[in-house]
Amino acid sequence: MQLALDRAQLLDDAGTLTALPDDKEEQHMRVGVAGLGRMGSAIAARLMEVGHQITAWNRSADKVEPLARAGARIAASPAELVGQVEAVFTILTDRAAIAGVYEGPAGLLAGNAKDKLFIEMSTVQPETAVALAEKVRAKGGVFVECPVGGTVGPAREGKLLGVAGSTAEDFARAKPLLAQLCRRVEHVGPVGAGSSMKLALNLPLLISYQALGESYLLCRHLGLDPKWLMEFLSETSGAPNVLKTRWPKIAAALTGGDMGPTASDIDTICKDLASMLAEGKVRGVTLPLVEKTLAVYDEAVRAGWGKRDAAALPAYWPSRATRPGEER
Structure with a gap:
């Protein structure tokens, strides 16, 4: 050639x-x-x-x-x-x-x-x-x-x-x-089977970003370095596989640092979660975790996060304005 x-x-x-x-x-x-x-x-x-x-x-x-x-x-x-x-x-x-x-x-x-x-x-x-x-x-x-x-x-x-x-x-x-x-x-x-499997394998990944953000909220008051924390969490049995490879990007998001080039943006994540909910209706099943996670990510998009890398999502929930019952 x-x-x-x-x-x-x-x-x-x-x-x-x-x-x-x-x-x-x-x-x-x-x-x-x-x-x-x-x-x-x-x-x-x-x-x-x-x-x-x-x-x-x-x-x-x-x-x-x-x-x-x-x-x-x-x-x-x-x-x-x-x-x-x-x-x-x-x-x-x-x-x-x-x-x-x-x-x-x-x-x-x-x-x-x-x-x-x-x-x-x-x-x-x-x-x-x-x-x-x-x-x-x-x-x-x-x-x-x-x-x-x-x-x-x-x-x-x-x-x-x-x-x-x-x-x-x-x-x-x-x-x-x-x-x-x-x-x-x-x-x-x-x-059709390939598309069903892709939605299924994406589901735990996309929910895990929100779980990481909530996990961070439970220990943010300790003042630990987010880089150290994400690396440490990646070694635990509860860590999603994505954390093992993307913890530096997630830590950068938590500290407001440079995350580098975007691999997959939050707009796309919301589209995929909406597809899961639509397919759930076709199959006659409810997906409550998907529904609640999409509500949070839609909120992030409205806040201007849509073009950010998906690995920034764990930083969204902690970044929200203080609400009743929440401590910054």
Whole structure:
């Protein structure tokens, strides 16, 4: 694969370009990535790094420029993109964003989708994935949903956790690509099953941020260094797994320090919690912890926290104005 600049370059976690190793393998497949948010950009960079020829598309040109400088091809539309590749990845915000990329006269499905592999990685309700699969298959395409656990760092390192929903045959076709993005990828059932599993695995994580904030309130009066405290809590049996890797960011949030680049923002967290509640209604179950946690996070968004990193959430509850019965 011919790459621009000095043979080859890629995006790092902060969005800057870094040189590829000289022994990088040559191209394996022609792969498209439609939608270059934080995760889409990281996935495109990872796939380029392991040797695939990447064609990218995004609504705003500023998101495609770093990949273009690294050697990716840029499509003028999703329809044009799908005509140039063998497989397409999408990881988008919600149902509306998915419709905007797949449908319409310039959407992915307006291009030559026959026999193309579509790997959809967004966190949405199962019914969204099922409806999209039907549309892709009607155009002769192959559809695999595979939402992932992990943020930008794991995506760049190929260490995501994937939960795929598809036929066994379609999963077998997608697995080699997914294995280059994921430290572990599991086929959990037909289309829709992956989305169900992603909501399930996100639930304890998102609630844990609020639990950490409340835990901090119980010992804040001791005046302990939040950095020491979060590191110490990460060693306990009750610590959520996320604390073991993100405690420095959480401690920075508690002290008002620099948290570095945002991996996943609070607006997205609220969207995911709302999807859990909606899916709970579909399944005829109540999710009281999700409901109460979403109420707190919605309050944080109204207070201007929506674009902050999710790891800032443990700092929101302690930061609120003093209310009756609470001690700052």
